Amino acid sequence: MEEKNEVLVRYLGDLFSRLRIPPPLRKAMEYMVFSSGKRMRPVLVFATYESLKGDEGTDRLLPFASAIEMIHTYSLIHDDLPAIDNDDMRRGRPTCHKVFGEAIAILAGDALLTEAFRVITDKKLVKGLKPGVLNRIVFEIAKASGAEGMVGGQTFDIVLQGQRPSRRRLRLVHSLKTASLIRASVRTGAILAGARGFTMERLSKYATYVGLAFQMKDDLLDLVGREEIVGKRLRKDHGKQSLQYCFSLEEARRRLEGLVAEAERAIAPLELKTDLLFHIARFVAEREK
Amino acid sequence: MEEKNEVLVRYLGDLFSRLRIPPPLRKAMEYMVFSSGKRMRPVLVFATYESLKGDEGTDRLLPFASAIEMIHTYSLIHDDLPAIDNDDMRRGRPTCHKVFGEAIAILAGDALLTEAFRVITDKKLVKGLKPGVLNRIVFEIAKASGAEGMVGGQTFDIVLQGQRPSRRRLRLVHSLKTASLIRASVRTGAILAGARGFTMERLSKYATYVGLAFQMKDDLLDLVGREEIVGKRLRKDHGKQSLQYCFSLEEARRRLEGLVAEAERAIAPLELKTDLLFHIARFVAEREK
Numbered sequence: 001m002e003e004k005n006e007v008l009v010r011y012l013g014d015l016f017s018r019l020r021i022p023p024p025l026r027k028a029m030e031y032m033v034f035s036s037g038k039r040m041r042p043v044l045v046f047a048t049y050e051s052l053k054g055d056e057g058t059d060r061l062l063p064f065a066s067a068i069e070m071i072h073t074y075s076l077i078h079d080d081l082p083a084i085d086n087d088d089m090r091r092g093r094p095t096c097h098k099v100f101g102e103a104i105a106i107l108a109g110d111a112l113l114t115e116a117f118r119v120i121t122d123k124k125l126v127k128g129l130k131p132g133v134l135n136r137i138v139f140e141i142a143k144a145s146g147a148e149g150m151v152g153g154q155t156f157d158i159v160l161q162g163q164r165p166s167r168r169r170l171r172l173v174h175s176l177k178t179a180s181l182i183r184a185s186v187r188t189g190a191i192l193a194g195a196r197g198f199t200m201e202r203l204s205k206y207a208t209y210v211g212l213a214f215q216m217k218d219d220l221l222d223l224v225g226r227e228e229i230v231g232k233r234l235r236k237d238h239g240k241q242s243l244q245y246c247f248s249l250e251e252a253r254r255r256l257e258g259l260v261a262e263a264e265r266a267i268a269p270l271e272l273k274t275d276l277l278f279h280i281a282r283f284v285a286e287r288e289k
Numbered sequence: 290m291e292e293k294n295e296v297l298v299r300y301l302g303d304l305f306s307r308l309r310i311p312p313p314l315r316k317a318m319e320y321m322v323f324s325s326g327k328r329m330r331p332v333l334v335f336a337t338y339e340s341l342k343g344d345e346g347t348d349r350l351l352p353f354a355s356a357i358e359m360i361h362t363y364s365l366i367h368d369d370l371p372a373i374d375n376d377d378m379r380r381g382r383p384t385c386h387k388v389f390g391e392a393i394a395i396l397a398g399d400a401l402l403t404e405a406f407r408v409i410t411d412k413k414l415v416k417g418l419k420p421g422v423l424n425r426i427v428f429e430i431a432k433a434s435g436a437e438g439m440v441g442g443q444t445f446d447i448v449l450q451g452q453r454p455s456r457r458r459l460r461l462v463h464s465l466k467t468a469s470l471i472r473a474s475v476r477t478g479a480i481l482a483g484a485r486g487f488t489m490e491r492l493s494k495y496a497t498y499v500g501l502a503f504q505m506k507d508d509l510l511d512l513v514g515r516e517e518i519v520g521k522r523l524r525k526d527h528g529k530q531s532l533q534y535c536f537s538l539e540e541a542r543r544r545l546e547g548l549v550a551e552a553e554r555a556i557a558p559l560e561l562k563t564d565l566l567f568h569i570a571r572f573v574a575e576r577e578k
Contacts, residue, residue, distance in 0.1 A: 019437055084395065102372035155396050
């Protein structure tokens, strides 16, 4: 997947270089997209497709993997803003608004979100794919990132601040804020591989568990991780629907293991061409950043 | 068009009411969408379609007109933010962040932008339209609102502050910030009416001039309008690429007339079923708010 990642970064660089846009906007967009993120979501697009169809012709996944990474990046830029999470560090570097100012950070987020939808409907970039497939993917990604998905989750995260934390509320936030776009990544890979019915249903289930596990691990790292490895300020979730008020560390780790096991169980009945998706589920739980 | 507007408002209300989302997010989205805007862009979607195809079956334009209005609204919410234009009043009411706080205003903008793309690819809402047509419209709208369109224009507006104003720079900002989404509105109506070639080219030209005229008039109102009619704080464009540094009032008014005349000339050779588009071009220049 390392190699895929490099191809993706080159592709994104090429996309941005072709945009005729004001230099500060370009720099702010590139700054965060090219920082050392895990690129979990594009990796899931590739891994899902390859699990079903093998390693051939994966270049045509690039616009979709890029679009999802752009949307993930926009969400980080906006979440870091002073009015929202007010974070100064991300991936070991100052956050976007610290470098470019708040106005440009807001606009860079807006641009990344909008360009994501342009990229996946640009005829020059998505040659040979059926328009019906493209529509399904636009819908899938928009629904996952919008009011009933990621943005809704971020809103709950804010409005539930100060309210008594509960496991139900924590799961709601995790599910919308994080799992929904991870689910859309897997489903996008699956749609492009022509998956339907049982396969699609199992992969969606897998993705939901992986997404929940991912955020559970994020919260755990916030509690016990090392700032110099994780690359951002930690232990700042006070007042939010946070893990620590709902589970002991021991319980949380057990719960995380449980989610990974559920993810694995979801795809166990499928005949997959690689065990990438199993590796990813493991990685999500074991990562140190 | 009054009647169309009421249908649109009901349709948008229905769209929002079906979203299962956190109440503050819903309220912030509705607050600005349902304020008394001119709804120029949806009106242009309808008027363009009707000019080519007549008044039948215009209900199927609703998702597209709604999406464009949602995108326009998100841009107002984000532009009004303290970090950008720092405006307190809009359409005679406190701006979104004044009522709901900055965090919710940022997220409501993000949600409106994202939901716009969901709405126009939601099978339940866009029945009977070819996927290829939907793709073209997603692309058209995304390109017009993104880094090479509206967001790019807003960025130029910020980064050119303090630089010597020039007519070329002013036109660049007007063209990207305002004309591009107005152009996408006309082209969306035209695409849905099956327009091509010469007709599409002429309508696009019309829309560009109407868009430039619209922003020219906005700048004029900023200089000579009455706050209680326009509904927002005026005479605040100092330091921006503003009309007043490039033209005398007399010149600006003549220039505005010239743009309207160009718009009319662009569509004069077309055989249109109504003169709505001519009326709209006139309205843009003559409006008092």
